[in-house]
Amino acid sequence: MASINKGTFSDSNHSVHASSSKNPPQNLKEALILKLSKKEAPFAPKSFDTFGNIAVLEIPKELSKRKKLIGKILLKVHPRFETVCSIESNHKGAFRIQKVKVIAGKKQTLATYKESGCTFLIPLGKVFFSPRLSGERLRIAKEIKKGEIVGCWFSGVGPYPIVFSKHSKMKRAVAIELNPAGHSYAKKNLVLNKVNNVELVKGDVKKVYKKYKRVFDRIAMPLPHTGYEFLKEAFFCIKPKGIIHFYEIIVKGDFDTPTKQIVLSAKESKRRVKLLRSARVRQFSPTKEQVVFDIQMLN
Ligand SMILES: C[S@@+](CC[C@H](N)C(=O)[O-])C[C@H]1O[C@@H](n2cnc3c(N)ncnc32)[C@H](O)[C@@H]1O
Incomplete structure (x- = not known):
């Protein structure tokens, strides 16, 4: 099973193996490996940050043309998310803002995130969080x-x-x-x-x-x-x-x-x-x- 740790969702505990239709992929990396070429597969992301309804992940430059596919697959493996965003920059400037882009799901960047029994509205890309x-x-x-x-x-x-x-x-x-x-x-x-x-x-x-x-x-x-x-x-x-x-x-x-x-x-x-x-x-x-x-x- 995948684990959630402090807002970071990691599928990395899984050994990666090809899945048959009887055993559908259980985690992002496993699902991506089925869709990516042999050359691309080693770069498949295996973890992402979770902001309640929105998942945010860093996509290596080797897979920059596969962003939409990666987003769609993440939504399929983890249907509790409404939106997937890719990280488009480092944290920059006095506000420490990181640019993000919607790559799959609902076109929104306002996250509703829960932590320690509190709820936070977070406009991703406009604030640090x-x-x-x-x-x-x-x-x-x-x-x-x-x-x-x-x-x-x-x-x-x-x-x-x-x-x-x-x-x-x-x-x-x-x-x-x-x-x-x-x-x-x-x-x-x-x-x-x-x-x-x-x-x-x-x-x-x-x-x-x-x-x-x-x-x-x-x-x-x-x-x-x-x-x-x-x-x-x-x-x-x-x-x-x-x-x-x-x-x-x-x-x-x-x-x-x-x-x-x-x-x-x-x-x-x-x-x-x-x-x-x-x-x-x-x-x-x-x-x-x-x-x-x-x-x-x-x-
Ligand atoms: C690393 S973030 C931490 C934000 C928040 N505490 C959190 O954990 O999500 C640093 C924050 O400090 C703010 N900041 C930077 N320089 C500041 C200053 N001189 N006075 C007040 N806030 C500042 C930035 O806009 C940013 O929101």
Whole structure:
């Protein structure tokens, strides 16, 4: 059987073999191998991300002329999806947006996705969203103590503050997002999930942070690649004894580089810190991984 893991659907546990009509293909790769040429078959994708009603997958350039076929086959093997989209670019720009294109099924890019008992509307291609961070959101939610004020910076369509609101006894959260589309869908998602202890701020953390001097018991900073540029602002806003959850992409195993950045930035801000935990969150590329640092303030 295929398995769903943190929004990623992988058929990869299956051994690939030709199926007869008595044994119809059970997974995407197996079904694709029956339709692709011998030359194409080794490139057949075996996993994809699931955003509720929409499946999204990366199609290697060797199969760029077979996108429609791949989409149709995915729908046939997994009929619970309404739409299949292909990924058309890397995450780009300040909004970290990835272009997508509908290749099969209903012509739509608005996903309705469920995670940890919460529902999210996600306009794919207009906002960043990763189902692969669902475990992180729930992990942090379970660490939040009653009465905490939480900063959810770089909040997108609101998955961090909404999961926190539903799975913790926090007092309130302040969610800051630069992308107007992200902010607008975060508003819709608050209503959809009947959440009323989250304040949404549309804007640049660099411009609004001064309003929150020593306000937060905890700050989540899911902005890998450039998050270190906001450590100074986080140290300005976090209370003594507060905790910062800082994300970064590193060359596998190189926890030292971000650790040095954290220590230097804390020193420049005249704050003392203790590294509570550093851990791998997910694979980013064959040579890189996404990691999280939980930083405890000592003053
Ligand atoms: C990696 S995404 C995370 C989104 C969301 N937290 C999630 O997990 O789905 C980073 C987000 O930060 C936003 N962003 C980038 N620079 C920002 C800034 N200076 N101030 C506020 N938001 C920013 C981007 O638009 C994007 O939505």
